[in-house]
Amino acid sequence: MKYDVIVVGAGTAGLVSACILAKEGKKVALVEKHPYLGGRAMEHRFRGHQIGLSSHLVEDPGDSLTRACGLVGVPLEHSRRSDSMPFWDKDRWMPIQEFYGGAAKQGLKRCIEALKETSFEQLDALDHLSLREWMSRHTSDEGVYQVWEAISVLEQITLEPWEHSASENLFIRKLHYERKRTAGYSFWPMGGWDALWHRMADAFAALGGVLIQPAAVERVLVTDRIVGGVELRNPDDPDAPGEVLEAAEVVVNAPVWDLVALFDDGVLPWDLQERITTLAHNRNKACWFGYWIAAEEPVIAMSELEMASFFSTPRAGLPGYTLNFTGYDPSVSPPGEYLTCVGAAFDATRHYGDRAYYDRMFHDLWLDIEEMLPAARGALWKKPHLVSTYGVICKPGQVGAARPDAIVRGIDGLYLTGDTTRARGIGIDKAARSGITTAETVLGRRLPFFADTVRY
Numbered sequence: 001m002k003y004d005v006i007v008v009g010a011g012t013a014g015l016v017s018a019c020i021l022a023k024e025g026k027k028v029a030l031v032e033k034h035p036y037l038g039g040r041a042m043e044h045r046f047r048g049h050q051i052g053l054s055s056h057l058v059e060d061p062g063d064s065l066t067r068a069c070g071l072v073g074v075p076l077e078h079s080r081r082s083d084s085m086p087f088w089d090k091d092r093w094m095p096i097q098e099f100y101g102g103a104a105k106q107g108l109k110r111c112i113e114a115l116k117e118t119s120f121e122q123l124d125a126l127d128h129l130s131l132r133e134w135m136s137r138h139t140s141d142e143g144v145y146q147v148w149e150a151i152s153v154l155e156q157i158t159l160e161p162w163e164h165s166a167s168e169n170l171f172i173r174k175l176h177y178e179r180k181r182t183a184g185y186s187f188w189p190m191g192g193w194d195a196l197w198h199r200m201a202d203a204f205a206a207l208g209g210v211l212i213q214p215a216a217v218e219r220v221l222v223t224d225r226i227v228g229g230v231e232l233r234n235p236d237d238p239d240a241p242g243e244v245l246e247a248a249e250v251v252v253n254a255p256v257w258d259l260v261a262l263f264d265d266g267v268l269p270w271d272l273q274e275r276i277t278t279l280a281h282n283r284n285k286a287c288w289f290g291y292w293i294a295a296e297e298p299v300i301a302m303s304e305l306e307m308a309s310f311f312s313t314p315r316a317g318l319p320g321y322t323l324n325f326t327g328y329d330p331s332v333s334p335p336g337e338y339l340t341c342v343g344a345a346f347d348a349t350r351h352y353g354d355r356a357y358y359d360r361m362f363h364d365l366w367l368d369i370e371e372m373l374p375a376a377r378g379a380l381w382k383k384p385h386l387v388s389t390y391g392v393i394c395k396p397g398q399v400g401a402a403r404p405d406a407i408v409r410g411i412d413g414l415y416l417t418g419d420t421t422r423a424r425g426i427g428i429d430k431a432a433r434s435g436i437t438t439a440e441t442v443l444g445r446r447l448p449f450f451a452d453t454v455r456y
Contacts, residue, residue, distance in 0.1 A: 001029070001245055001246070002229075002245075002246040002247065003027045003028060003029045003210070003229075003245065003246070003247040004021075004026040004027040004028065004247060004248070004249065005021050005026050005027070005028045005029075005247055005249045005250070005251060005442060006028070006029045006030075006031060006229060006230055006245055006247040006249075006250045006251070007021070007028060007029070007030045007031070007250075007251045007253060008031050008217050008220070008230060008250065008251065008252045008253060008254065008262070009031070009032060009033075009039060009252065009253030009254050009418075010030055010031075010032035010037050010038070010039065010197075010201070010211070010213065010253075011038060011039025011040060011041065011253050011418065011431060012038065012039065012041050012065070012418075012419075012428050012431035012432055012435065013253045013417040013418040013419065013431040013432065013434045013435035013438065014030060014032075014039070014251070014253030014417065014418075014435065015030070015037065015038075015197060015200045015201070015204070015435070016065070016068045016200075016431075016432050016435025016436060016439070017251050017253065017417050017435040017436075017438050017439045017442075018030040018204055018209055018251075019068065019071070019072045019074075019200055019203060019204050019207070019209070020068065020071060020072075020435070020436065020439035020440075020447070021251075021439050021442060021443070022072075022204055022207035022208055022209040023071055023072055023207055024439075024443055024447075026442075027208065028204075028208075028209045028210070029209070029210045029211075029212055029245055029247070030201075030204065030209060030210070030211050030212065030213075031212045031213070031215055031217055031230065031232070031245070032211070032212070032213040032214065032215070033213075033214055033215060033216035033217070034213075034214055035213065035214045036194070037194070037197035037198060037200075037201055037213075038193055038194065038197040039253070040053055040255070040389055040390070040391075041053070041193055041197075041427070041428050041431075042193070042194070042197075043192055043193040043194040044194075046292070046383065047294065047381060048333070048334040048337070049292075049294060049332060049333050049334070049337070049339045050192045050193075050194070050325075050331075050332040050333075050339075051292055051339075051383070052193055053387065053389075056323060056325075056341065056427075057186035057187060057188055057307075057323070057328070058186060058187060058188075058189070058427065058428040058429050059155060059172060059176070059184070059185060059186045059425065059426045059427070059429045060186075060187070060428070060429045060432065061175060061176055061179035061180045061185045062179060062180075063179065063450075063452070063453035063454060064425065064429050064432040064433045064436065064453065065428060065429065065432035066078070067436075067449070067450060067453055068432055068435065068436060069196075069199075069200065070449075071449050071450075072200070072203040072204070072207065073203060074196070074199045074200050074203050075199070076189055076196060077189065077190040077191070078187040078188075078189070078190070079187045079188040079189070079190055079328040079329055080187075080305060080328065081185060081186070081187060081305070082184075082186065082305050082306060082307040083303055083305040083306065084302055084303045084305070084306045084307075085150070085151075085184075085306065085307050085308065085309065086301040086302045086303075086306055086308040086309075087099070087146075087150055087308070087309055087310065088301070088308070088309075088310035088311075088313075088372055091314075093301040093302060093308070093372075095302075096147055096150060096309075099143035099144070099146050099147055100141070100143050100144050100147055101143075103141075104139075104141040104143045104144050107138065107139025107140070107141040107144040108139065108141075108144045108147065110138040110139055111135055111138045111139055111144065111148075112177065114137070114138050115170055115173055115174050115177070116174070116177065116178075118170070118174070120171065120174065120454060123166075123167045123170050123171055123174070124167065124400055124401075125167075126166040126167040126170065127165070127166075127167045127396065127397065127399050127400035127401065127402065128396055128397055129165075129166035129167070129396055130161065130162045130163070130164055130165070130166055130396050131148060131149065131152060131161075131164040131165065131166045131169045131170070132145050132149070132161045132162070132164065133166060134166040134170065135148065145161070146311075147183075148164075148169065148173065148183070149161060149164055149311075150309045150311070151169070151173075151183060151184050151309075152164040152169050153309055153310075153311065153319045153320065153321065153345065154184075154307060154309050154321045155169075155172065155184070155426045155427075156168060156169065156286070156393070156394045156426065157286040157287070157288055157345045157390060157393065158286075158345070158393060158394065158395060159319055159345055159346075159347055162396070163393075163395045163396075165394045165395060165396050165398075165399050166396065167399055167400055167424075168394040168399050168424065171424040171425070172184070172424075172425065172426060175454055184307070186307070187328075188325065188328040188329050190329055190331075191329070191331060192329070192331070192332060212232075212245075215232050215233070215235075216232065216233040217230045217231070217232060217233070217262060218230075218231045218232060218233040218234075218242050219231050219262055219263060219264060220250050220252065220262050220263055220267075220414070221244070222263065222264070222267045222411055222414070225410060225411050225412060226411070226412045226413060227247070227248065227249060227250050227411060227412060227413030227414050228246060228247075228248075229244060229245050229246040229247045229250065230244070230245050230247075230250060231243070231244050231245075232244075232245065247413075248413050249413040249414075249415065249442055250413060250414055250415070251415045251416070251417055251438055251439075251442065252414070252415070252416050252417070253416075253417045253418050253435075254418065255280075255389065255391070255392075255418060255419075255420045256276050256279045256280040256392060256404070256420045256421075257280035257282075257285075257389075259276055259280070259404075259416075260273060260276055260277065260280070267411070268408070268411075269408070269409070269410045269411070272404060272408065272410075275402070275403075275404065276404060279392050279398065279402075279403065279404075279420065280392075282348060282352045282353065282388075283348050283349045283352055284348070284392050284393055284398065285348050285352065285388055285389070285390070285391070285392065285393060286345070286348075286390045286391050286392070286393040286394075287345065287346055287348045287352065287386070287387060287388045287390065288320060288343040288344055288345045288346065288386075288387050288390070289316075289318070289343070289344050289346060289358070289361050289362060289365055289384070289385075289386055290341060290342060290343040290344070290384070290385045290386075290387060291341070291342050291365070291366065291369060291382050291383065291384055291385070292339065292340075292341055292382065292383040292385065293339070293340045293341070293342065293369070293376050293379050293381075293382050293383075294333070294337050294338070294339055294340075294379060294380045294381050294382075295337070295338055295340070295375055295376065295378055295379045295380055296336060296337060296338070296378065296380065297338065297375050297378070298324050298326070298327065298338045298340070298375065299322075299324065299338065299340040299373050299375045299376045299379070300322070300324050300327070300340070300373065300375070301322065301372070301373065303327075304324050304326075304327030305324075305327050305328065306322075306324070306327075307321065307323065308321060308322040308323075309321045309322075310372070313344060313364075313365065313368035313372065314367075314368050314371055314372070315364035315365075315367055315368050316344060316361050316364040316365045316368055318344035318345060318346055318361065318365070319344065319345055320342065320343045320344035320345055321342070321343055322340060322341070322342045322343075322372075322373065323340065323341050323342075324338060324339070324340045325339045325340070325341065326338040326339050326340075337380065340373075340376075342365075342369050342373070343387070344361070344365055346361065348388075348393070352388070358386065362384050366382070366384075390427070391419050391420055391427065392420045400422065400424075401422065403420065403421050403422040403423070404416050404420075404421050404422060405421070405422045406421065406422065406434070406437050406438040406441045407441050415438050415441060415442055416438070417431075417434045417435050417437075417438035418431055418434055418435075419431040419434060421434055422434075423437065423455075424454075424455070433453075433454075433455045436450055436453070436455060437455050
């Protein structure tokens, strides 16, 4: 079978790119190896609750995933926004605003005004800086630092002050201040992620797109540095040749740790492959321990619509967040039950793969949760989880131009997309922005529908 474009991977970026390209009249095949959609933003049911891998809230103020859905007529209803940000300080929860009261408030105001005067293009020159280094140009107040760094813990899963990227965090702060007049905007898609991904797949099919699922791509076919399509893995005999799908252009939506395996040795430019290999190292992954908790009352710090965070739990000593999903969308849980997720980030450079450390942290973290969120003591059930595929951690020097670009220079017809490529944003929002950018790169033009959106 021959297509104009083959998109490998039906994660957020793959779905967005495929829908846009089909809308623009391209004959597109979308190949997904898993039986589900959404990639790392997949969702499944557990004891009647909707549980996602990394599909939590999305920090889209309306110009990334929401705009892409609007292009192809897919409804995306935003939940109510969070109404508070409690912060755990030693032995109690307190409103984050208490950290920048009095004179400190002027320091925060100076940071906001300086950010408003900085263009998105100028932020690209800050890839090497930490967030605190940039903020120190405008304030010396520790409480002001903690406010934006607490948001970075929530969004970027970075831990230490020197690890919070200036360019990544300031991009989001500026975007949200300009579009929503707040430091942080996020929402839950009403009805859940799985339903949204299937609505997008239906829209793609209605535009003439072909979804091939489940089907794994064995390799992207490249001859004399020209793309020719993909070879599918033979489901009956992995050692035998598989079906070939022809296309002059291929978009690969895969995280960097899965990327190199899709190509024969020596196909990717050496410098690109070396960068991908470095970024794909396990120690460069954003990781967290977590518990999904179901209870007959909300397991919260202060409010059912809060975005709570902490720099250090009492025993595990880890930074992280809590989120009550049922407060945003009651349909995610059975009647009379509430679903909360607590996540605590850990340093992959020191502890990735250390099972003894994992066991100790899970034990201590649950004791911390019972202390910090007493309603958890009456949980109907708790489900521990380890997330090690959230993405490449956004530390200074590992963001922006350090990431692979949308176009693979040196191979005609090969493009990359996804949140581990050169894109700005957070998680699903970043992936959607990348999907828009890659689709426009394939088309060779900017689309008027996205003219006022902010991308890389």
